[in-house]
Amino acid sequence: MAEHKHGEMDITVQEKTFEGFMNMTTKGTIAIIVFLIFLAAIAA
Template sequence: MAEHEHGSMDITEQRKTFHGFIRLATWVAGLSILALIFIALLNA
């Protein structure tokens, strides 16, 4: 079995997936905050 060399794996796809997830989570959080503000204004 070949020895593992730290830092030798290509993680390009993992980085793209992670950045996509962070972008999606940011959009969801922002839209949730806007929805809560809108609901609060309607009930005021």
């Protein structure tokens, strides 16, 4: 079994995936907030 050495693994793919996830989460949250404001404006 290989020895584990902290900090030697290449994590560029994981970092790009996390960046994409955070980007989509942020955009989705903003879209939902705008949609809720739109619904509130119609109902008023």
